[in-house]
Amino acid sequence: MTITQLNYVLAIAEHKNFTKAAEKCFVTQPTLSTQIQKLEEELDIIIFDRGKKPIELTDVGSKIVLQAQNIVNEANRIQDIVDQQKGFVGGEFKLGIIPTIMPTLLPMFLKLFIKRFPKVKLKIEELTTEEIITRIKDGHLDAAIAATPLENEHIKERPLYYxxxxxxxxxxxxxxxxxxxxxxxxxxxxxxxxxxxxxxxxxxxxxxxxxxxxxxxxxxxxxxxxxxxxxxxxxxxxxxxxxxxxxxxxxxxxxxxxxxxxxxxxxREVSIIYHKSELKLQIIDALQQVITGVIRGAIAFHNVNIISPLAK
Amino acid sequence: MTITQLNYVLAIAEHKNFTKAAEKCFVTQPTLSTQIQKLEEELDIIIFDRGKKPIELTDVGSKIVLQAQNIVNEANRIQDIVDQQKGFVGGEFKLGIIPTIMPTLLPMFLKLFIKRFPKVKLKIEELTTEEIITRIKDGHLDAAIAATPLENEHIKERPLYYxxxxxxxxxxxxxxxxxxxxxxxxxxxxxxxxxxxxxxxxxxxxxxxxxxxxxxxxxxxxxxxxxxxxxxxxxxxxxxxxxxxxxxxxxxxxxxxxxxxxxxxxxREVSIIYHKSELKLQIIDALQQVITGVIRGAIAFHNVNIISPLAK
DNA sequence: CATGGGTATAAATTTAAACTATAAAAATAT
DNA sequence: ATATTTTTATAGTTTAAATTTATACCCATG
Structure with a gap:
C-alpha cells in the first residue's frame, strides 16, 4: 500500500470514473486500473464495484476511502511542517467566500495579501455556505470566509471581525x-x-x-x-x-x-473557517493577519450583538 | 514520500542507529541510507543529525517523526478495516499486564482466549504501569491490562471489572x-x-x-x-x-x-487500556469479551468503592 | 449490430527499491 | 599514534514496481 495508491482511490471515488480520475492524477487510465487491482489484491477486498455505472464503492470501499482521506491528509501535513520550518508561506491555496462578503471584503485585503505573500497562489471562489462546508470537508477548499458560528464538528473557525x-x-x-x-x-x-x-x-x-x-x-x-x-x-x-x-x-x-x-x-460574525486537520495553517494565519489588519481601520463598532447564520 | 520511508524514519528515530534499524525493518543498511537521503532531498530538509553519536533528530526531524507516526498509525488502520470487514480476528498482538494482575488474571482467561481466537498471536509482557503507558504511546504495545483510571490523554480505557x-x-x-x-x-x-x-x-x-x-x-x-x-x-x-x-x-x-x-x-478498577488511535480494536473487543466473561463467575461483589492508582 | 464510453490486459519502458561490495569517517582500543 | 571496530555513505548491479502505449474487451444504446 502506497500513498500514491490511496490518492488514486480518492480520485476514483470522487469522479466515479477511472478515466477522469487518471487525468486528475496526471497518469494514464491503465495505471489506475493496475494500481487499484494491486491494492485490492494486497488487501484481498474489492474497493470499487465496476459492475454499476457509474462505478460505486463497496461497503468496505467506503470505509477505505474515508481512512484513505485521513492518511492522505496526515501525509500532506509533512509538507506543512517543512514549510513552517522554512518560514515558507506559499503554494496553491483555495479560498471560498460567501456572496455577501466577497464584494466588500475581497477588494480590501487582496492587494495587500498578494504583496505580503507573493508566493501564495490564491484561488478564490464565490460559494454558498453550504457548498463551502461540503468542499472543506472533502478537501477541495483549503479555507473559506463565511458567517459563523456553524457548529460543524469537522470545521474550525477563527473570527475575523464582527x-x-x-x-x-x-x-x-x-x-x-x-x-x-x-x-x-x-x-x-x-x-x-x-x-x-x-x-x-x-x-x-x-x-x-x-x-x-x-x-x-x-x-x-x-x-x-x-x-x-x-x-x-x-x-x-x-x-x-x-x-x-x-x-x-x-x-x-x-x-x-x-x-x-x-x-x-x-x-454578524465573519470568520475564516478551515478543516479541523489544520492543513496549510501558515497561510490561514497569513490571511487572518492581513484581514484583521485591514478591517481594524474600517469597522469601529465595538458594542455589537452577534447574529448567527442558520445552522443548515 | 512513501509509507515505507516513513517507517524507516521511525525505526531510525527509535534505535538511533541505521544498522539496527535496518535489521528491524528486514532490509540492509544501505537501503535505509539511500531512502532517508531521498526523503530528505525531496523535502529539502535534514531529518537526522549524523554528526552526533548516537544519531540525533534535528528540530524539524522531531516534528517529522511525530507526524510520521500519525501517518503510519492511520495507514495501519486500513488493515484493521479489512480485518473487521472479514470478521477476522488475528495477527500479532502485544499485551502488557501489570505485576499484581498478571498471576491471577492471566491463567483465568488465556486458555479460553486462545481457544476462541486461535489466529491471534498474543505476546504478553509483565510491565509496570509506567512502562505500559510509555509503550502504548510509542506503539510498542497494542493494549494492556492495568489499574485505572490513568487520565492519560493518549490512552483510552475500558473497565473490565472491579x-x-x-x-x-x-x-x-x-x-x-x-x-x-x-x-x-x-x-x-x-x-x-x-x-x-x-x-x-x-x-x-x-x-x-x-x-x-x-x-x-x-x-x-x-x-x-x-x-x-x-x-x-x-x-x-x-x-x-x-x-x-x-x-x-x-x-x-x-x-x-x-x-x-x-x-x-x-x-480497584481493572481495565484494558489502549492507544486512542484504536488500532486492532477487534482484538481488544475479543479480549474484553473473554475477560469479562470469565470474571463474571469469579467476582460476585457489587457494592464497591473504587480506588484509583496514583496518577504519576 | 455498430458505436461510444468506458475498464482490463499485454508488452515494453522507465523508474525506483533493494542488494552486494566497499569506501570513508569516527570512535575506541592497543 | 596507530590499529581495530563500529557505523554511515557510495558505487554498481539486480530485482521489482510503476508507468506507458497499444489494444482487447464489455456493455449500454441508438
Missing amino acids: EPFVAYVPQNHRLHEKNKISVSDLEIGDMLLLEDGHCFRDGVINLCKTFKDHIDDNFQLESGSIETLIKLSNEELGMTLLPYLHTLDMKEKLKDNLHYFEEPSPA | EPFVAYVPQNHRLHEKNKISVSDLEIGDMLLLEDGHCFRDGVINLCKTFKDHIDDNFQLESGSIETLIKLSNEELGMTLLPYLHTLDMKEKLKDNLHYFEEPSPA
Whole structure:
C-alpha cells in the first residue's frame, strides 16, 4: 500500500470514473486500473464495484476511502511542517467566500495579501455556505470566509471581525422618520432578508425565514444579492438589513435611507473557517493577519450583538 | 514520500542507529541510507543529525517523526478495516499486564482466549504501569491490562471489572479479632501497600505513600509482589490490602487472616487500556469479551468503592 | 449490430527499491 | 599514534514496481 495508491482511490471515488480520475492524477487510465487491482489484491477486498455505472464503492470501499482521506491528509501535513520550518508561506491555496462578503471584503485585503505573500497562489471562489462546508470537508477548499458560528464538528473557525447590520428603511416606511432604531422595532412582516440564511441568535427574534415567504410566492430571488435587496426595498416591499461594509460605498441618495441601530447593534460574525486537520495553517494565519489588519481601520463598532447564520 | 520511508524514519528515530534499524525493518543498511537521503532531498530538509553519536533528530526531524507516526498509525488502520470487514480476528498482538494482575488474571482467561481466537498471536509482557503507558504511546504495545483510571490523554480505557481489596491482618494486629472491618479502621501507620502506586481516590484516605516510608528506610522492596507483602505482614510489620483474586488460592492457614470489608468495599478498577488511535480494536473487543466473561463467575461483589492508582 | 464510453490486459519502458561490495569517517582500543 | 571496530555513505548491479502505449474487451444504446 502506497500513498500514491490511496490518492488514486480518492480520485476514483470522487469522479466515479477511472478515466477522469487518471487525468486528475496526471497518469494514464491503465495505471489506475493496475494500481487499484494491486491494492485490492494486497488487501484481498474489492474497493470499487465496476459492475454499476457509474462505478460505486463497496461497503468496505467506503470505509477505505474515508481512512484513505485521513492518511492522505496526515501525509500532506509533512509538507506543512517543512514549510513552517522554512518560514515558507506559499503554494496553491483555495479560498471560498460567501456572496455577501466577497464584494466588500475581497477588494480590501487582496492587494495587500498578494504583496505580503507573493508566493501564495490564491484561488478564490464565490460559494454558498453550504457548498463551502461540503468542499472543506472533502478537501477541495483549503479555507473559506463565511458567517459563523456553524457548529460543524469537522470545521474550525477563527473570527475575523464582527460586522454590524445597518437598517435600510425606504421612503414611506413606518420607521423611515425614526433616527436610531432598535432591534425591538423590527417586524418580521415588513423585512426583506438575505437568502443565505441568517437568523437572529438565541431567539431574540427568529428571523430565519427568507423574504420569499413574505411575498406570497409571487416571485423568487435566486441571487441573494444585496443590490437586489436594496432595489426591492425601494419598491416598497419592505425594509431590510445590510451588512455594514456594504453601506460604505452606497450612493449618497440611498445612504439617506440608512438607520444605524442603537448599541448593541445586531451584527454578524465573519470568520475564516478551515478543516479541523489544520492543513496549510501558515497561510490561514497569513490571511487572518492581513484581514484583521485591514478591517481594524474600517469597522469601529465595538458594542455589537452577534447574529448567527442558520445552522443548515 | 512513501509509507515505507516513513517507517524507516521511525525505526531510525527509535534505535538511533541505521544498522539496527535496518535489521528491524528486514532490509540492509544501505537501503535505509539511500531512502532517508531521498526523503530528505525531496523535502529539502535534514531529518537526522549524523554528526552526533548516537544519531540525533534535528528540530524539524522531531516534528517529522511525530507526524510520521500519525501517518503510519492511520495507514495501519486500513488493515484493521479489512480485518473487521472479514470478521477476522488475528495477527500479532502485544499485551502488557501489570505485576499484581498478571498471576491471577492471566491463567483465568488465556486458555479460553486462545481457544476462541486461535489466529491471534498474543505476546504478553509483565510491565509496570509506567512502562505500559510509555509503550502504548510509542506503539510498542497494542493494549494492556492495568489499574485505572490513568487520565492519560493518549490512552483510552475500558473497565473490565472491579476487584475489591481484602484486608490481610496478621496475628497480634490490633484489628485481628475484628470480623468485618471498614475503611475507617485503616491507619496509615500500620499499612503495607503495593509499590505500584495505588491510592485511595477523592481523598477518602490518602494512602499514596508506599510502605517504604513507614519503616524508616531500613530496607527497600523492589518487587511490589503480593507474596512478599504477605510475608512482611506476617513478620508483624503491619497489615496490608490484597486484591480479591489473590486471596482465592491462598493457603487455608493464611486465609484466617483475611478480613473482608463492610460494603461498599474499597476496590480497584481493572481495565484494558489502549492507544486512542484504536488500532486492532477487534482484538481488544475479543479480549474484553473473554475477560469479562470469565470474571463474571469469579467476582460476585457489587457494592464497591473504587480506588484509583496514583496518577504519576 | 455498430458505436461510444468506458475498464482490463499485454508488452515494453522507465523508474525506483533493494542488494552486494566497499569506501570513508569516527570512535575506541592497543 | 596507530590499529581495530563500529557505523554511515557510495558505487554498481539486480530485482521489482510503476508507468506507458497499444489494444482487447464489455456493455449500454441508438
